Amino acid sequence: QKEVEQNSGPLSVPEGAIASLNCTYSDRVSQSFFWYRQYSGKSPELIMSIYSNGDKEDGRFTAQLNKASQYVSLLIRDSQPSDSATYLCAARGYSGYSTLTFGKGTMLLVSP
Amino acid sequence: NAGVTQTPKFRILKIGQSMTLQCTQDMNHNYMYWYRQDPGMGLKLIYYSVGAGITDKGEVPNGYNVSRSTTEDFPLRLELAAPSQTSVYFCASSYSSGTGGNVEQFFGPGTRLTVL
Numbered sequence: 184q185k186e187v188e189q190n191s192g193p194l195s196v197p198e199g200a201i202a203s204l205n206c207t208y209s210d211r212v213s214q215s216f217f218w219y220r221q222y223s224g225k226s227p228e229l230i231m232s233i234y235s236n237g238d239k240e241d242g243r244f245t246a247q248l249n250k251a252s253q254y255v256s257l258l259i260r261d262s263q264p265s266d267s268a269t270y271l272c273a274a275r276g277y278s279g280y281s282t283l284t285f286g287k288g289t290m291l292l293v294s295p
Numbered sequence: 296n297a298g299v300t301q302t303p304k305f306r307i308l309k310i311g312q313s314m315t316l317q318c319t320q321d322m323n324h325n326y327m328y329w330y331r332q333d334p335g336m337g338l339k340l341i342y343y344s345v346g347a348g349i350t351d352k353g354e355v356p357n358g359y360n361v362s363r364s365t366t367e368d369f370p371l372r373l374e375l376a377a378p379s380q381t382s383v384y385f386c387a388s389s390y391s392s393g394t395g396g397n398v399e400q401f402f403g404p405g406t407r408l409t410v411l
Contacts, residue, residue: 226404227402282343283338286337
């Protein structure tokens, strides 16, 4: 059974701080990892994807991947109240028809 | 482009009733997916399709059926609705699920279903 684990939170940070969201996965052959943001009552939207070990930066967002530890994280710098949402981590396996396995999500609350 | 559209937005069913959730995408994506999301939970894959005429079960397929006669449409059928099927249903599509490369899934707005 493939599993993706996330702390459900909420993770509370003040405006301007760095928010750190973490995710672990059980399937060692997982190749690609994705972070989706979901506002309350809305559909998920992709904010970051990462395939290789190390860091990947996009604006205020940095995704980090450590395949040896089966660990993925998302850092949000200069957090804004508009970042308050649930962040879903997803892992994709290796086969051509593989699908995404989602974690339960971490709720982030950024206070002004 | 409208992206992924879903109808209806909301629906209340009685136990034992049936219904079809509609999903259409206009991005010419070959892959389409149906998920359900229960409160405080992540997305659970119900069924997916890799192209017209080809469908496969996901993690939680029981109580559901799908068909894919065209690239654009991927309806989800609920037969004999049960309270356990109360959930928010999301349809998604992607242009590829091959190894490597971008497999971003684009999600529809969701259908909120209540079974009483």
